[in-house]
Amino acid sequence: MNPTMETQTQAPNYPLPLDFDNVSTLPNSYVWSTTTLPSDDPCHCTINDRKASLPIIDIGDPSTYDLVRLACEKWGAFQVINHGVPLSLFHETEFQTRRLFSLPTEQKLLVARLPSKVVGYGSARIQAFYTELMWSEGFGMMGSPVEHARKLWPQDHAKFCEVMEQWQAEMKTLCNKIVGIMLGSLGLTHEDDMNWFQPQNGSDQTQCLFHLNSYPVCPDPDRAMGLAPHTDTSLITVVNQFNTGGLQVYQDGAGWVPVEPIEGALVVNVGDLMQIISNGKFKSVLHRALVNSTCHRLATAFFLMPSSNAEVSPLRKLVDSAHPPLYRPVTGREYFQLKTKFKQDNHCETRLSIYVIFLQNNPHSLPNSHLLIFHMNPTMETQTQAPNYPLPLDFDNVSTLPDSYAWSTTTLPSDDPCHCTINDRKASLPIIDIGDPSTYDLVRLACEKWGAFQVINHGPLRLAPSAHRA
Numbered sequence: 001m002n003p004t005m006e007t008q009t010q011a012p013n014y015p016l017p018l019d020f021d022n023v024s025t026l027p028n029s030y031v032w033s034t035t036t037l038p039s040d041d042p043c044h045c046t047i048n049d050r051k052a053s054l055p056i057i058d059i060g061d062p063s064t065y066d067l068v069r070l071a072c073e074k075w076g077a078f079q080v081i082n083h084g085v086p087l088s089l090f091h092e093t094e095f096q097t098r099r100l101f102s103l104p105t106e107q108k109l110l111v112a113r114l115p116s117k118v119v120g121y122g123s124a125r126i127q128a129f130y131t132e133l134m135w136s137e138g139f140g141m142m143g144s145p146v147e148h149a150r151k152l153w154p155q156d157h158a159k160f161c162e163v164m165e166q167w168q169a170e171m172k173t174l175c176n177k178i179v180g181i182m183l184g185s186l187g188l189t190h191e192d193d194m195n196w197f198q199p200q201n202g203s204d205q206t207q208c209l210f211h212l213n214s215y216p217v218c219p220d221p222d223r224a225m226g227l228a229p230h231t232d233t234s235l236i237t238v239v240n241q242f243n244t245g246g247l248q249v250y251q252d253g254a255g256w257v258p259v260e261p262i263e264g265a266l267v268v269n270v271g272d273l274m275q276i277i278s279n280g281k282f283k284s285v286l287h288r289a290l291v292n293s294t295c296h297r298l299a300t301a302f303f304l305m306p307s308s309n310a311e312v313s314p315l316r317k318l319v320d321s322a323h324p325p326l327y328r329p330v331t332g333r334e335y336f337q338l339k340t341k342f343k344q345d346n347h348c349e350t351r352l353s354i355y356v357i358f359l360q361n362n363p364h365s366l367p368n369s370h371l372l373i374f375h376m377n378p379t380m381e382t383q384t385q386a387p388n389y390p391l392p393l394d395f396d397n398v399s400t401l402p403d404s405y406a407w408s409t410t411t412l413p414s415d416d417p418c419h420c421t422i423n424d425r426k427a428s429l430p431i432i433d434i435g436d437p438s439t440y441d442l443v444r445l446a447c448e449k450w451g452a453f454q455v456i457n458h459g460p461l462r463l464a465p466s467a468h469r470a
Ligand SMILES: O=C(O)CCC(=O)C(=O)O
Pocket: 211, 213, 227, 232, 239, 241, 246, 247, 287, 288, 289, 299, 300, 301
């Protein structure tokens, strides 16, 4: 998450956003098939026969604490109104955001984001995990965007920087207030166990990332995706969809629910790290952004995170013998790496990393929602159509190794040829007679050195019934 900016010297080998102004039909690489998204069933949008909609919470309401707790438990998100951010700043932020994305593509590429970085112009960071491309572009900043803005508008960047900094300051204040309400609604105070949340020696322990998102008018919105389903790697995220719909949240039983655009409202998402510190009481929300054929949608997302070295774990006050910790301690950095690694390895859905941390503590009781979302449900389903994952070969009917089964030695980093000697003696896995008086020592040595052994004399050899008859 190092915000260092580097100069672009050669053509990048990761996808940059399309020159959206110059395409009139959706390129094939931007077509999303419905089967690509496992939980992409049509939105039923009703719960108990009522149209489901994300709670809208007036932050000045006396029952705010209860409403926030209920919303975070059930939805992992809510809209907030009466938050104190002036409407004029919404308009200025929208104006400056539109100004940036209206620049010609070549100019935006002057501040292209490198894949390992979070600041600058580029496609969505989750793009790396999908083969289909997303119909969107973004610009990330951490604090002042002046270094980039100077390249975009050498003479005229002051207003852009001023507005972006002002918005981030408002978001930081609002996030602190909302985190306070969330944790307060669980009976916690800032003094409880939240060292990473307290400014220490005058310096702030949290860090923030601010993202501008742009979803240009799309020639074929039903087959395109603005931002694929994901959960945020944050404590909370505050999204401003500038009064243009497109954001959807997923809820078990309801499917994808559109977040109603309301002028001046902000959407608060529970992020993965909040799920961890709340010991699973609040769930991070799966969400996505769709595109449309009539207007260029803009949005901003402000991510509040602990500093990347701070260790995050279920807060002590929320853990007791009836509520054991569901997650092990993890730093923001480690969590982010885990999430990236598991997405890269498995192309799995985005909540997998929560699942992995969960597993490491508590392998036997997975929460249903995760099983559902990751399609890890062990129920066997009848196969009705050709699967889109590889099945084993019909081994009896091949006489030469197909190319697709050939493994290069470089694929496996530690796959050097077997020397099979140790101290000039041929190495071989220990064979242990389980009745031997020194079994204990032999087993210990084998487990320490090899992590494996062969066991003999383990009990009578049972013969199959046909062998008995013989
Ligand atoms: O653009 C939006 O509406 C959603 C943004 C979002 O989810 C994100 O940037 O993580």
